[in-house]
Amino acid sequence: AQSVTQLDSQVPVFEEAPVELRCNYSSSVSVYLFWYVQYPNQGLQLLLKYLSGSTLVKGINGFEAEFNKSQTSFHLRKPSVHISDTAEYFCAVRASGGAQKLVFGQGTRLTINP
Amino acid sequence: EAGVAQSPRYKIIEKRQSVAFWCNPISGHATLYWYQQILGQGPKLLIQFQNNGVVDDSQLPKDRFSAERLKGVDSTLKIQPAKLEDSAVYLCASSLNNQPQHFGDGTRLSIL
Numbered sequence: 609a610q611s612v613t614q615l616d617s618q619v620p621v622f623e624e625a626p627v628e629l630r631c632n633y634s635s636s637v638s639v640y641l642f643w644y645v646q647y648p649n650q651g652l653q654l655l656l657k658y659l660s661g662s663t664l665v666k667g668i669n670g671f672e673a674e675f676n677k678s679q680t681s682f683h684l685r686k687p688s689v690h691i692s693d694t695a696e697y698f699c700a701v702r703a704s705g706g707a708q709k710l711v712f713g714q715g716t717r718l719t720i721n722p
Numbered sequence: 723e724a725g726v727a728q729s730p731r732y733k734i735i736e737k738r739q740s741v742a743f744w745c746n747p748i749s750g751h752a753t754l755y756w757y758q759q760i761l762g763q764g765p766k767l768l769i770q771f772q773n774n775g776v777v778d779d780s781q782l783p784k785d786r787f788s789a790e791r792l793k794g795v796d797s798t799l800k801i802q803p804a805k806l807e808d809s810a811v812y813l814c815a816s817s818l819n820n821q822p823q824h825f826g827d828g829t830r831l832s833i834l
Contacts, residue, residue: 612764642822651726651813651825652765698764709755709778710823712764 610635610701614713621689622721629684629716631699641682642700642710643673652698658682659704669693694720724748726826728814734832740802743829747795747816753777755823756789756799757813765813771797801831809833 615630633639640659644652656667663675673684682699696715702708727746735741747754752773757765768787770778773794782789786805791797801808811830815823 644825649827649830651827652815653825654822657822700764708820709767709770710765712766714762714764 610639610703610711612699612701612711612713614697614699614716616716617714618717618719620719620721623691624688626687627685627689627693627718629697629699629718631682631684631713633680633682633699633701635680635701635703638704639701640704641673641675642702643667643671643682643684644698644700644712645669646696646698646715648695655684655697689718689720691720691722693718726814726816726824728812728826728829730829731827732830732832734834735804736834737806738803740800741804741831742798742800743812743814743831745797745799745814745826747797747814748818748824751816751818751824752794753817753820753823754791754797755815755817756797757815759811759813759828761810768799768812804831804833806833 611634613632621627642657643655646652656665658665658675666672671686698715699713700710702710754771756768759765768782769789771791774791789799811828813828815825817823
């Protein structure tokens with residue numbers, strides 16, 4: 609079975625500052641990793657994914673994440689945030705291969721202050 | 723491409739009543755998922771369909787929750803009878819050939 613821990617429940621930052629949202633996972637098998645964003649009263653939108661290959665993956669809205677197998681981490685970063693990035697961010701993991709279910713972390717609420 | 727459609731967006735019922743949610747996945751997506759998202763938590767998978775067959779329903783409270791996906795397209799999720807702890811957002815998602823899941827906007831259920 610897989611599990612995900614998002615280390616920060618809330619992250620406040622100022623506009624145009626850099627941000628890192630932390631995610632650690634646990635699994636006994638190889639995994640795929642995802643970051644989703646959820647705006648108020650909306651469903652989840654895929655930001656980026658790691659399936660294989662380069663450990664640095666780039667997603668939409670200027671976000672990127674780095675897969676670190678030795679530290680079992682998949683932290684999300686953005687060099688300069690905007691007010692519109694205010695949302696809930698979820699890290700998720702699934703076992704690679706087959707129709708495997710997604711396991712989500714508890715979420716990190718990112719608040720951008722002007 | 724049209725996204726995953728869910729209805730209703732909001733529902734308020736009293737405990738012990740029944741309720742049903744509907745989901746129309748993206749055209750051609752064989753895999754359909756229902757998630758429960760309790761306030762302040764990440765989504766939790768309730769049930770996963772591959773076409774009209776159930777792949778995983780290990781976390782579905784089967785004494786009160788049921789789901790079906792007749793003809794392998796639309797799906798309905800039912801709760802009968804509802805309990806206070808069922809208050810949550812119910813999200814439907816679909817995917818194609820193990821590609822990332824696409825989510826609908828969800829149904830927000832409030833139990834009084």
